[in-house]
Amino acid sequence: MDTSDTPTALEKRAQIGDRLSSPSAERNKGVIAKLLAETLPSGARVLEIGSGTGQHALEAVSCRSDLLWQPSDPDVISRASQDAWALDAPDQIMPSKDLNLLQPDWAAGLGPFDALVCMNVIHISPWGVCQQIAAQARRLLSGHGVVFLYGPYKEGEATAPSNLDFDRSLQSRNPEWGVRDLDVVLAEMASGGLTLERRVNMPANNLSLIFKFAGAEHASS
Ligand SMILES: C[S@@+](CC[C@H](N)C(=O)[O-])C[C@H]1O[C@@H](n2cnc3c(N)ncnc32)[C@H](O)[C@@H]1O
Numbered sequence: 001m002d003t004s005d006t007p008t009a010l011e012k013r014a015q016i017g018d019r020l021s022s023p024s025a026e027r028n029k030g031v032i033a034k035l036l037a038e039t040l041p042s043g044a045r046v047l048e049i050g051s052g053t054g055q056h057a058l059e060a061v062s063c064r065s066d067l068l069w070q071p072s073d074p075d076v077i078s079r080a081s082q083d084a085w086a087l088d089a090p091d092q093i094m095p096s097k098d099l100n101l102l103q104p105d106w107a108a109g110l111g112p113f114d115a116l117v118c119m120n121v122i123h124i125s126p127w128g129v130c131q132q133i134a135a136q137a138r139r140l141l142s143g144h145g146v147v148f149l150y151g152p153y154k155e156g157e158a159t160a161p162s163n164l165d166f167d168r169s170l171q172s173r174n175p176e177w178g179v180r181d182l183d184v185v186l187a188e189m190a191s192g193g194l195t196l197e198r199r200v201n202m203p204a205n206n207l208s209l210i211f212k213f214a215g216a217e218h219a220s221s
Helices: 022-040 055-063 076-086 127-140 161-173 180-189
Strands: 014-016 019-021 045-049 068-070 113-119 139-152 195-204 206-213
Touching: 014 068, 019 076, 019 139, 019 161, 019 180, 022 195, 045 055, 045 127, 055 068, 055 076, 055 113, 055 195, 068 113, 127 139, 127 206, 139 161, 139 180, 139 195, 180 195, 180 206
Parallel strands: 045 068, 045 113, 113 139
Antiparallel strands: 014 019, 139 206, 195 206
């Protein structure tokens, strides 16, 4: 994917060799990994969408030695970074896959997985990415599978001012980007048979949203 006109990161990332470090991932990876550790099913095979630098994957598997993690990204430099960080946990993190959710048949031949994890992506990509997560979850996940979304959301008058500013800034960069309305995301997930099981308020006005298929039993470890 030529990402030259759609920057994959909004912040300056440090680099040592192929390993990129995002300041925001460095700040929030611990709290996210802790929540993932208490959320993901035992022995979960995880597909991460838009893994970015790959810092989250390494932090997550460092908290849970039973996880098998498949990172992905359409951006070649990000995939190289993911593979470089994965050298610290080669038994748990697979070589990154080139997955662009706006490409037809992106999910063909993948899975099954027990969790789909997508952090800080659906507001920095066209709405079609969120639609594809909802549409392909049933195909990619086992019946007890979990979808984990992390990022900022709009909630009408309750929206944090910083998220409204962020929304305006994203849209000025790319009119197809923007902080999504929580209600609209929930409705999209419901169209894929996914029900919100848990919502967790995270630092800096972000949310973690944990979805399961309607009727599935609780499968957290
Ligand atoms: C802001 S970064 C977030 C990276 C990482 N998940 C994190 O939280 O640090 C957004 C990521 O989404 C990826 N992305 C953008 N468009 C995408 C698409 N159509 N399909 C899959 N990933 C996409 C970008 O390449 C980038 O790595």
